Amino acid sequence: MLKTLLVDDDYLVRSYLKILPAWTAAGFEIAADVRDGEEALKVLEEQQIDLIVTDITMPLMDGIELIRKVRRRDKNTYIIALSCHDDFEYVKEAMKLGADEYVLKNTLEDDTLRPILLQAKEKIHCQQTEITEGSGGKRLELLSDDSEFLFFNKALSEGTGDKETEEMRQNMGIPFSFYNCAVVSIVMEGAGEHEEQWFDLDMEQYFRKFRNRLYEALKKFQGTAEFTGEIVYLGMGTFCCFLDLSEECKSSVMRQRLIQTATSCFRICRNEPYSFRLGASDVCMGAKSLRQAYQQSREALKAGFYEEKQILYYDGEREVSRELPEKARKLLRQTESLMYKRGKEAFLSACLDACKAFEEERTAGKLVVQWLQTLEELLGKDKHDHHPVRNIQQVYEILNRLMEEEKDDSKAAIPEHVSEAVRVAAEFAWKHYHEHIGLSEAAEAAGVNASYLSYLFSQEMGVGFSAFLLNQRISQARKLLVKTSLSVKEIASKSGFNDYQYFSKIFKKQVGLSPVRYRQTSSKN
Numbered sequence: 001m002l003k004t005l006l007v008d009d010d011y012l013v014r015s016y017l018k019i020l021p022a023w024t025a026a027g028f029e030i031a032a033d034v035r036d037g038e039e040a041l042k043v044l045e046e047q048q049i050d051l052i053v054t055d056i057t058m059p060l061m062d063g064i065e066l067i068r069k070v071r072r073r074d075k076n077t078y079i080i081a082l083s084c085h086d087d088f089e090y091v092k093e094a095m096k097l098g099a100d101e102y103v104l105k106n107t108l109e110d111d112t113l114r115p116i117l118l119q120a121k122e123k124i125h126c127q128q129t130e131i132t133e134g135s136g137g138k139r140l141e142l143l144s145d146d147s148e149f150l151f152f153n154k155a156l157s158e159g160t161g162d163k164e165t166e167e168m169r170q171n172m173g174i175p176f177s178f179y180n181c182a183v184v185s186i187v188m189e190g191a192g193e194h195e196e197q198w199f200d201l202d203m204e205q206y207f208r209k210f211r212n213r214l215y216e217a218l219k220k221f222q223g224t225a226e227f228t229g230e231i232v233y234l235g236m237g238t239f240c241c242f243l244d245l246s247e248e249c250k251s252s253v254m255r256q257r258l259i260q261t262a263t264s265c266f267r268i269c270r271n272e273p274y275s276f277r278l279g280a281s282d283v284c285m286g287a288k289s290l291r292q293a294y295q296q297s298r299e300a301l302k303a304g305f306y307e308e309k310q311i312l313y314y315d316g317e318r319e320v321s322r323e324l325p326e327k328a329r330k331l332l333r334q335t336e337s338l339m340y341k342r343g344k345e346a347f348l349s350a351c352l353d354a355c356k357a358f359e360e361e362r363t364a365g366k367l368v369v370q371w372l373q374t375l376e377e378l379l380g381k382d383k384h385d386h387h388p389v390r391n392i393q394q395v396y397e398i399l400n401r402l403m404e405e406e407k408d409d410s411k412a413a414i415p416e417h418v419s420e421a422v423r424v425a426a427e428f429a430w431k432h433y434h435e436h437i438g439l440s441e442a443a444e445a446a447g448v449n450a451s452y453l454s455y456l457f458s459q460e461m462g463v464g465f466s467a468f469l470l471n472q473r474i475s476q477a478r479k480l481l482v483k484t485s486l487s488v489k490e491i492a493s494k495s496g497f498n499d500y501q502y503f504s505k506i507f508k509k510q511v512g513l514s515p516v517r518y519r520q521t522s523s524k525n
Contacts, residue, residue, distance in 0.1 A: 002124060003047070006033035007040045007054035007066065008082065013105070017053070020110045026117035037061025038366075041069060045236055046298070048153045050124050051117075053080045055105075056094055060370075064093050071098040073236070076127045078120050082108075152232050152242065155290045176229060176244035178290045182258040182281050184265055185297040186214075188237030189275040189390070207233055213268050214241065221264045229261075240294065241265060245283060254283045262311050270310075277304050278311045305365035306358075306392050320364045325357035328371055335378040351375075351399045359392060368395060376402065379431065418460045421446040425453055425465060433472045434496045439465050473497065474510050481519040488515045 004023065008014050014033045023030060028051060032043045038061045043049065052070065056063040067079055081094040081102040091102050100123065101116060151172055155165055169177070211231055218227040218241070229243040243261050245254040262280045269276040279301035281293035296314040303312050303320065331350045358368055369389050379402065389395060414426045425442040432441070442465060443450040457465045477495040480486060489500050492515075497503035508514045513521060 001029040002027055002050040002121060003031035004028045004051045004053060005031060005040060005043055005049045007035075007037065007052065007058070007063065008033075009035050009055065009058040011035075013055070013082075017108070020113055022110045022114040022117055026114055027121050028117055037063065037066030037069070040066055044070070044073075045234075045238065047156065049077060051078045051080070051120055053082065055082045056091065057084075064097065067094055067097045067099055078124050078127075080116065080120065152230070152240070152290075156294050174230070176242075177246050178242060178244050179287070180245040180248065180254065180283065180285045181229075181289050181293050182243045182245060182254070182261070182283050183290070183293040183297040184241040184243070184258075184262045184281075185279045185294070185301055186239040186241065186265060186269065187277050187279075187301060189277060190237075190388070207237075207239075210268075210272065211239065214239070214265060217264050217268050218261060221260060240297070242290065242293075251283060258283060262313075266311055277301055279304070280311055280313045282314050282316065302364060303362065305368070305390070306362060308391070318362060321361045322364055322367070324367055324371060325354065325361050325363060327357040328354040328363075332371070332374055332378065335375065348399070352396075355392065355396060355399070358395070365390075368392070372398060415461070419456060421448045421453060422457050422460045425457060426461070426468065429465070429469045429472055433469060433476060434494055436496075436498070437469070469496075470506070470510075474507060477503070477507060477515070478511070478518065481515055482522045488519075491515070 006014050006017055008017075018030050018033060031047060031049060034040050034043060036058045037054075040052070040054065041061075052066075054063040054066055063081055067081070070077060070079065079099045079101075081091065081099040082105050083091045083094075083102055084105055094102060101120065103113075103116060151165075151168055151174060154168065155178070211233060214231050215227055218229070218231075222228065228247075229241060231239060231241050233239050241261065243258060245257060248254045248257065258280060262278060266278055269278065279297045279299075281296035281300065284290075284293040284296070286292075296316075299320060300312040300314040303315070303318070327350075331354050334350070335347070354371075357363075372389070372395060389398070414423060418426070424446040428442045428445040429437070439454055440450045443453040446453055448456075454465060457463075457468070461468060463471075473496045477491055477497075480491045480494060481488075484491070486494070488504070492500045492503035495503070497506075504515055507518070511518055
C-alpha cells in the first residue's frame with residue numbers, strides 16, 4: 001500500500017477524506033493526517049510518504065510553502081493540492097512550485113477521487129521504477145543500500161514482529177533481528193532551516209564519509225570486524241544508529257553497551273566541522289522494540305530544549321509535554337491587561353513565570369516557539385521566524401529583548417508624568433496601530449469616556465489622540481520601508497492604513513517624500 005499524508009486545518013475535511021473507500025481501492029493508506037505544513041514536515045522527517053494531499057490555505061505554514069519545502073527535499077513525492085473556487089492564484093503558484101494535481105474541494109467524492117488516485121499510483125510506480133534503475137546514482141549511494149533503508153522505514157512504522165517484515169529482513173540479508181535493541185539518533189544542528197543544502201552533492205559526500213567514520217569507530221570500540229547493528233541515513237541531516245542487543249542476556253550489559261555506543265558516536269561528532277545532537281533510547285525488547293527505541297531516541301532529543309548535555313538519554317518519567325502550561329495560556333489571554341494596565345514589570349514577571357512553567361513541565365520546544373510568536377503578535381510586533389530558537393535560554397533572551405523594545409518605544413512617545421488614562425490610551429495606540437481603532441476604542445481601554453480622554457490627551461500630550469495615532473502609524477511605515485522588502489501596499493496595510501492611495505498621500509504630507517522615494521533615499525544612505 002502506498003502511504004498518504006493528509007494536510008488540512010479543517011478537522012471535518014480530514015475526517016471526511018479518511019472515510020472514503022477510494023483510498024483502499026486504489027492501493028493507498030492514510031499514514032497520517034495533520035493540521036498544517038509544519039506538522040506535515042515533521043511527519044515527512046519520521047516516515048516515507050508516497051502521496052501528499054494538502055490544502056492550500058492554512059495557518060502557520062500554508063500549502064504553498066509546504067510544497068516549496070517538499071520539492072527542495074524530494075522531487076518524487078506526488079502532491080495533490082486542494083483548493084476552493086477563489087484560490088485560483090494560489091493554485092497557479094502551487095502548480096508552478098511542483099504540485100502534480102489540484103482538486104476542487106467541493107467536487108471531492110469517492111467517485112471523483114478514485115480516478116485521480118489511480119493516475120497518481122501509476123505515476124508513483126513509474127517514478128519508483130526510474131529510481132530503482134538509477135540506483136547507482138550518488139543520492140542512493142548515501143543510503144548505502146536502498147533495501148536497508150526500505151526495511152528500516154517499514155520496521156519503524158509497523159514494527160518487526162510480523163511475518164512479512166521478518167521475511168523482508170532475511171531476504172535483504174540484514175543479519176540482526178533487533179528483537180532486543182537500542183537506538184541512538186544523531187541530528188545535525190539546524191536541520192530543517194536550510195532544506196536546499198541536503199541535496200548538495202558536496203554535503204551528500206560529507207554525509208557518506210561521516211557515516212563511514214561512525215562505522216569504523218563502533219567497530220574499533222567493539223573490537224570486531226563488523227558493528228553489531230546498522231547506521232542508516234534518514235535524510236535531513238539525521239542518522240540513526242540501530243544497535244542489536246539480541247545476543248545479550250543481562251539488562252545491565254545491554255545498558256552498558258548502549259552507553260558505550262552513544263559515547264563512541266559522540267567522540268566522532270565532537271571532531272566534525274558541524275554540530276550534532278545525540279538522543280539515545282532505553283534498551284527495548286520485543287517485536288515492537290525497534291520502533292519503540294527509535295521513538296524514544298527522538299523523544300530524548302526534544303529534551304535538548306531544556307538540557308545542555310552532550311548525550312540526551314530517554315527518561316520515561318520526564319516526557320515532553322504537548323500542552324502549554326496554564327500560566328503560558330493565561331499570559332496570552334491577559335497580555336493587554338498586564339502590559340497596558342498593570343505595567344511592564346508585571347508583564348515581564350508573568351513572562352518569567354511562563355518560562356519557568358515550560359521548564360518544569362518540559363513543554364515541547366515547538367509549542368514554546370509558537371507561543372512566543374503569538375505573544376509577539378499580541379504586542380503588535382512583526383512575526384519573526386523562530387526556527388533557530390533551539391533552547392529555553394534563547395526564549396529568555398528574546399523576551400528580554402522584546403521588553404527593552406517596548407520600553408524604548410514607550411519612552412520615546414509617552415512622557416513620564418502623564419495620567420494613568422492617557423498612558424493607557426497612548427500604549428493602546430502603540431499596540432493596536434495596525435488595527436481599525438480610534439478615540440472611542442482607546443477610551444474604552446482606558447476606562448473613561450471619549451470626550452474626557454480627548455481633552456485630557458491634548459492637554460497632557462500636547463497633541464490630539466488622532467494625530468498621535470497617525471504619527472505612530474507613519475513611524476511604523478518608515479521602519480518597514482527601510483527594514484523590509486515588503487511592497488508599499490503591504491506596508492500600508494501593516495501600518496493601519498486600509499486605503500493605499502490615502503496612505504501614499506498622507507505619508508508624503510507628513511514626511512515630505514512619497515513612500516517609494518523615501519525607501520530609495522534611505523537605501524542610499
